[in-house]
Amino acid sequence: MPTTVLPTLHVSRHDIRNQALITLSGEIDLDTAPLVRATLERCLHDGIRAIDVDLTDVTFCDCSGLNAFLYASLRTAGAGGYLRLHYPSPAVERLFAITGSGSLFLSLPNPLAGSVPAPQQPSPFHETGDPLAAPALALSGGAVW
Template sequence: MSLAQLTVHRHDRRNRALITLGGEIDLESAPLVRASLERCLQDGIRTIYVDLTQVTFCDCSGLNEFLRAAQRITVVGGTLRLHHPPTTLARILDLADCGFLLLGLPFGHLPPPLGDTPAAPLPAPRHRSVPLTSVLLGDVR
């Protein structure tokens, strides 16, 4: 049995953190995700951005950790936002109808389902897209 490879990088700025994950998030690596998010809370971080650009796979055990952390962070007045979820996680979020909790989208405005038929395009967002590092560093006006 081989251990799943997951890398975790954290960059803090005041009470915000950007966590960049890379590799696979599954039953074996989900405890590392939990520990990383818990450590942020212990360190007084109240806004956590999780960049999943480099994640190749995420199953329901990863989703479970993100939901658990989002609940704990919300209780203390903070937020957890996932950015660039891999296809597997996007599909799970769609099926569970819980993307609004983690993606920062208004309820009922989730991305189109990942089915075989193309969905109608979503209207362009009213805000400009900014790199996560700009959000973390407070450069967004």
């Protein structure tokens, strides 16, 4: 009998004042999207109103993951905050392109319009020089919701 390997998702959270950096690594699908949703919801519960999510190491994301980000974005905006997605992997970029949802999360160039992303203010994680957070946000071009 073949062995079934369940997708895995690793989540880390780093807070500075009322801001959080969430780093996701692995696959976001029907099985792991509840973890994404709970992590982002926990930020709001803890008083975090500025949430940055690093997607560099996300190898797969389906509509369940997209729904988790949409839900978190609405909830965060409703609480007076924002959710920004940074450095989407090609898999995540493709999902956003297929669904047309990239403009909700990302400042990506639009190949049809020939636009370029707007300059982004550095995150407070970048300013701290924290060796755990700085590499994830040191590259410019993060996304803005």
